[in-house]
Amino acid sequence: MPPTDASTDASTDAGTESATDCATGSAVESVTADRADGQDTLDLRLPDELIALLAASGEGAAHAARIGTDARTADRAPTQPAASPVEDLLDGVGDWGPATTDAGVFQLVPVRIERDLPLISRWMNDPAVAAFWELAGSDAVTEAHLRRQLDGDGRSVPCLGVLEGTPMSYWEVYRADLDALARHYPARPHDTGVHLLIGGVADRGRGLGTVLLRAVADLVLDHRASCARVIAEPDLRNTPSVSAFLSAGFRFAAEVDLPDKRAALMVRDRALRAVL
Template identity: 65%
Template sequence: MPPTDASAGPGLDPALGPGPALGPDPASPEDSEDSEDTLALRLPDGFGALGDAAAPAGPGSAPAGELVGDVAAWGPAATPVGLFRLLPVCVERDLSLIHRWMSDPVVAAFWELAGPPVATANHLRSQLDGDGRSVPCLGLLDGTPMSYWELYRADLDPLARHYPSRLQDTGIHLLIGAEGRGRGLGSVLIRAVSDLVLNRRPACSRVVAEPDLRNTPSVAAFLNAGFRFAAEVDLPDKRAALMLRDRSLRDVL
């Protein structure tokens, strides 16, 4: 399963990602009132349009019917380590690079996409040929590809069965390639990407991630990026930390 790498520094697992569906997590009082367990069901006709139409339009915001939005139009983010931007994947252009990252033993242990390039290609195309609920992207720092990201509608993912999801919750999966590893970039880039999500998706009230609980540097990177620890959850292959970054707390944490 793909994971979420929050490479905060040397020795951190560079690929910690979504993993399988989370185990049951009792809703807190503040979450339960407006939670939506949307599961991984077929979307009713017009659902995407209704969901995004409710949000005020803004630069790079999602056109009606798009579930994550036009990520290519989101533009760059200035960070303390350089100019960062997300570039939606083109399989023909990017497969060789992404496959090389996926074949790194440290990454492969979490993403499970080592092997022939077709495995990586199928993983990418399953998103690109889907309904838009997951968008695979390269992360470019000062124009150089150095990370891989997946932005997805967590409320439309199987993950939503196992935590008190809200409409428009947006999840992130990531890995940092060897080019960017060991530089303490994890928390900076996680904050940059979650800020882009919150800025460009006004209907999204929080960003979701679930790093492996054993990877304390990764959990620390999410905390340093403004996420809060919500719960410990059992997955088939790991115990994970459910991390949330709330729009209402983004200027506090």
């Protein structure tokens, strides 16, 4: 289940190493997304005479042999509907590339469990993080959380936040309009949400949360032309986290009651991007 809160840090003015708060409620459910229809396929078989004619020319021999083999294989194989590919609901997060920030070059790198699980699990067992994400325990607990996203329909993409070549934060970029969060606020098509935790204690409490939240919101708006708003819902009680969002150009839109917290609905508008 998604976390109740994410763990960001506040700006330097807040002076608090609090957990960064950017997560949807832990009981957030999924809403069914539209699937791409499979396309009909047409099996073609070249006549043996034509294959022999093509094979007779030295230039076309290899090509003809390949075509003939493929055609006969298709002719023998049972006809099956083409598999429907998983729709890219977030416009290729892994291809968004780096962003230059005041803290250095930052990039979202989609999670690979075999590579990243030990690090993310260690962060989840930090008491400051566990208080909000509720994923403390063995690696299997974190792995189950990650696999629900990685094996899902693509509406949520877990990523490492890599700053100057070092993984230092965990992010989830998700379709807020397809999430159960949409039941609790007036969602618009393609609203995109973010969850965040900053992993190391040394990276908290010095304004990095604000810098990285602004960078990621800009990445979303730069690469998702259909998205007009970036959404977040930190716990209303986490004042340093709410302050970090405000400093990153989000506005406080409303208080919302989620299944296990009262949240501050934070919104970064494309239309106000230049002035916030």
